[in-house]
Amino acid sequence: MVASGPQAQTVRADAAVIGGGVIGHSIAWELQRTGRKVVLIDDAPGTGASWAAAGMLAAVSEYHYQEEELLDLMVESAGLWPGFVKVLAQNAASATGYRTTPTLTVGASAADRTALLDLRRVQVERGLGVEPLTIREARSREPLLSPGISCALDTPGDHQVDPRLLVAALREALGRHQGGGTAVEGALHGFALPDRAAALIHDGGRIAGVRLSGGGEVLAAETIVANGLQAGDLAGLPEGLALPLRPVHGDILRLRVPEHLRPLLTATIRGLVHGVPVYIVPRTDGTVVIGATQREDRLAGTGSGGTASGTATPMAWTAVSAGGVYQLLRDAQQLVPAVAELELLEATARARPATADNAPLLGRVGSAAGDIPGLIISTGFFRHGVLLAPVAARICRELADGEPDPRWAAFRPDRFSGDRPPPAAARPSRHFPLEHQESR
Ligand SMILES: Cc1cc2nc3c(=O)[nH]c(=O)nc-3n(C[C@H](O)[C@H](O)[C@H](O)COP(=O)(O)OP(=O)(O)OC[C@H]3O[C@@H](n4cnc5c(N)ncnc54)[C@H](O)[C@@H]3O)c2cc1C
Structure with a gap:
């Protein structure tokens, strides 16, 4: 770390995760368990959509006509939940409220x-x-x-978890693995940086980290954009990338x-x-x-x-x-x-x-030279962010490991950008009867 005062702090990490909702925490936890040093940036963690969520893990009940790729993703994630909470329970005393009631x-x-x-x-x-x-x-x-x-x-097969407890348990596990929540590097508390991401840092053709609104920066091999609705507001997103949230x-x-x-x-x-x-x-x-x-x-x-x-x-x-x-x-x-x-x-x-097709924006972003190194997007989880947290975390880890699973290419975050033809997951879908858009 190089620090010349709190406003100019530079933190180095293997991964910088922007956004501390259920998605950002799950990704940070998955990456940290591979031995990476992870910094999670959020000055109001857990207070976004994740604060409101009911926590239904409803892959079956939430099925919508014609959303076949999304159904595959939801079913995959539902299958990961028992293992996800089991490992978490081994690393955090806090309960998650996970219940396998029908x-x-x-x-x-x-x-x-x-x-x-x-x-x-x-x-x-x-x-x-x-x-x-x-x-x-x-x-x-x-x-x-x-x-x-x-x-x-x-x-x-449709179960539940308590998202507020889940975020608290993930923070406990992250803190135990990395610094125990003590102030180890100035404004950095273990894994947590209570600040806001302002802009992505470019270094040649790659993303090298993130500049913070407080004046500091995090330099990282991978930067994961997981700040929910605000993802599109970050400065320095790749040119031409549309994140239509x-x-x-x-x-x-x-x-x-x-x-x-x-x-x-x-x-x-x-x-x-x-x-x-x-x-x-x-x-x-x-x-x-x-x-x-x-x-x-x-x-x-x-x-x-x-x-x-x-x-x-x-x-x-x-x-x-x-x-x-x-x-x-x-x-x-x-x-x-x-x-x-x-x-x-x-x-x-x-x-x-x-998003326009109700599916997440999840994966790397392409450029004329191929996928941009150092950048992963993970947002747009709409009604399913709690259910999809384990699979989103796994997909981000596989991308960071250089082993992407081709099954999830339909969720690429650049599918709405430029002249790309929309992949199958971007087809407009009919709403099923439980999907009632109300105007009140
Ligand atoms: C009423 C309601 C009920 C729901 N019920 C369910 C359910 O039963 N099951 C289910 O699976 N899903 C449910 N959802 C959907 C689920 O809540 C979301 O899909 C999920 O919470 C999205 O998580 P997230 O981490 O992407 O976003 P968020 O939880 O919104 O987190 C984003 C985080 O990013 C931070 N942030 C923003 N900008 C910046 C920045 N510049 N720098 C740093 N940090 C930043 C914010 O402070 C916030 O903490 C529900 C949603 C609502 C609103």
Whole structure:
């Protein structure tokens, strides 16, 4: 390290990871376990979309018509989850909230039933495990489900994790491996640099690191751009590279279940209520998460957090929509009437980093001379960033090792750039019935 004052600090590392959401932390952890020295740059880690996420690992339930490559990626990642949490548990005492409880999908109306059974036909054609239950079977498993539901489907392979706990556990593991969280290099705390990335540093034809808004720099063999929606704002991105990210806002609620109603549910409930999706995710701590709206409005935030209960998150502020909260509580109560008796703890909103084809921007970036060395992009995870974290981490590690898996070339981040013909994953897709874009 060369340092001539805090503003001019130069840190050298094997890998610089820009962005400390669930994606950046997972990549940093995977790279660190190969023996690399990793620096993770974020002055507000864990406060972006990852702060809001329900943590459903729903490769099957989140399948959308015609998104076949994305389905492959989701299924691959779902298969990595048990090993991912096992290794993490060996390196961090903090729990992750990972649970292998199943998901039940239920409909409210006859039309919801038709839509869900149509979707199931396609899911089964793709080899995905979704089994119909009678209403009686569903209610014997989940007695607080409304007797008025129109159908129930069991998806045993869709599980859950608690994203806030997960990020905390990843930070603990990263800290244990590299400096234990102590100030080892000026502003660098172990693996963590609480600063913002301002610009990529170019050195000839390669990316050599990142310049920080605080004045310092990180020089690294690999720079991984994993700062979610803000990825396109970095100065010095390769010329002509378009990272077309757009915010899709979501409102989400956290509620406490009173003792006499516990457990409210044992499975995650995903519902379709007159065409509008809603889900209820039960946690082990006696709370449930109810989400999530999807809106592309520009409801301005005027507070200090995007969390109605007041957690301060300066950069990620998204206003909570009153209509969104109303809709979530209304629809969740229709499926599980006892929701009306819960204590509302928190209403949060965040923006999902979405792309035109709903698939991530993940991989290296091409130039006339071939792929640009030293640069990996990993963003645009939209509704699936928690589910996809282990596979994103593995793909970045394979790229850093010089052993890219050709199966994932369809997700190249430069697929929207220049005159390149869009690969298969960039085909426009039809939304499936649970994908309801609401305008509230
Ligand atoms: C309401 C809601 C519910 C969701 N539910 C689920 C779910 O059940 N399952 C699922 O798989 N996914 C879910 N998602 C999607 C998931 O949350 C996202 O896909 C995922 O969190 C994206 O992670 P990320 O690390 O890319 O981005 P983020 O979590 O947004 O993290 C980006 C980080 O980059 C940092 N940053 C920004 N700019 C800079 C800079 N210049 N320098 C340094 N750092 C910077 C920010 O501070 C932030 O910490 C949900 C999303 C929402 C909004």
